Amino acid sequence: RKEVEQDPGPFNVPEGATVAFNCTYSNSASQSFFWYRQDCRKEPKLLMSVYSSGNEDGRFTAQLNRASQYISLLIRDSKLSDSATYLCVVTGTYKYIFGTGTRLKVLA
Amino acid sequence: DAGVIQSPRHEVTEMGQEVTLRCKPISGHNSLFWYRQTMMRGLELLIYFNNNVPIDDSGMPEDRFSAKMPNASFSTLKIQPSEPRDSAVYFCASSPSGRAYEQYFGPGTRLTVT
Numbered sequence: 001r002k003e004v005e006q007d008p009g010p011f012n013v014p015e016g017a018t019v020a021f022n023c024t025y026s027n028s029a030s031q032s033f034f035w036y037r038q039d040c041r042k043e044p045k046l047l048m049s050v051y052s053s054g055n056e057d058g059r060f061t062a063q064l065n066r067a068s069q070y071i072s073l074l075i076r077d078s079k080l081s082d083s084a085t086y087l088c089v090v091t092g093t094y095k096y097i098f099g100t101g102t103r104l105k106v107l108a
Numbered sequence: 109d110a111g112v113i114q115s116p117r118h119e120v121t122e123m124g125q126e127v128t129l130r131c132k133p134i135s136g137h138n139s140l141f142w143y144r145q146t147m148m149r150g151l152e153l154l155i156y157f158n159n160n161v162p163i164d165d166s167g168m169p170e171d172r173f174s175a176k177m178p179n180a181s182f183s184t185l186k187i188q189p190s191e192p193r194d195s196a197v198y199f200c201a202s203s204p205s206g207r208a209y210e211q212y213f214g215p216g217t218r219l220t221v222t
Contacts, residue, residue: 032209043199043213044151087151091209095164096141100150 001026004090006099014107017078021102023088024070033064033071034089038101044087047073078106110134112214114200120220126188129217132181133202141211142175142185143199151199157183158208190221 005024013019025033033050048055050062050071061074071088085101113132121127133140142154155165160177168175172191177183187194197218201211 034209043215044211045213046210049209089209096153096156096208096211098143098151098153 003027004088004097004099006088006102008100009103010105011102012105012107013078015078015080017106018074018076019078019104020072020074021086021104022070022072023090023099023102024068025088025090025097026069027090027092028066028069030069030090030092032091033062034091035062035071035073036087036089036098038085038087040084044098047086075104078104080106080108082106112200112202112212114198114214114217116217117215118218118220120222121190122222123191124189125221126186127190127194127219127221129185129187129198129200129219131183131185131200131214133183133200134212135181136204137202137212138180138205139203139208139211140177140183141201141203142183143201143213144196145199145216146196154185187219190219192221195219195221 003026035047036044037047038044050064054063059076063072083106085103087101088099090097115130140157145151154167155175156163157177175185197216199213199216201213203211
């Protein structure tokens with residue numbers, strides 16, 4: 001089993017839709033969690049942190065479920081500019097493990 | 109402000125040749141990371157430096173790969189000899205003190221080994 005798993009997608013959604021991705025992790029001792037965004041042929045960029053209590057930033061909401069060992073990212077009112085690959089990151093001591101990403105396409 | 113700088117942006121080389129990738133982290137950042145990204149394996153951490161000292165190199169695939177950080181503003185990743193399976197995009201990232209999760213990636217070096 002991979003340490004961090006994501007559905008590769010693509011998720012094709014119309015503008016204005018709400019879409020959610022999950023990311024599961026295998027190491028229950030994992031300490032911190034993040035979402036990064038990567039545009040085609042570009043570098044990854046930090047999108048947001050994932051806190052135990054949940055984290056909201058505008059149209060984006062990230063949540064952590066330690067019992068089931070997954071994190072989620074919810075995007076409301078999708079924009080064309082949200083089209084990208086979303087990578088989850090799970091960290092432990094000196095370990096930064098990226099998922100392979102979920103590709104999102106927002107359609108006009 | 110300048111971000112993370114990597115060079116070259118593209119490298120095409122023949123199997124068996126030595127390849128050196130270069131990275132200049134963001135000034136003031138004390139952590140530096142080298143990653144490799146492929147379609148099959150995604151983004152893999154190769155090595156992590158903190159204050160110029162290698163902390164975790166367990167991701168380095170084999171002895172053909174080596175990385176150095178002689179000072180706070182420069183790091184290299186060397187592959188010798190290169191093989192076709194090394195073809196990938198290699199990213200360098202840096203992060204500020206105490207915030208290793210907040211990584212700023214360079215534009216990457218796209219390596220093709222023929």
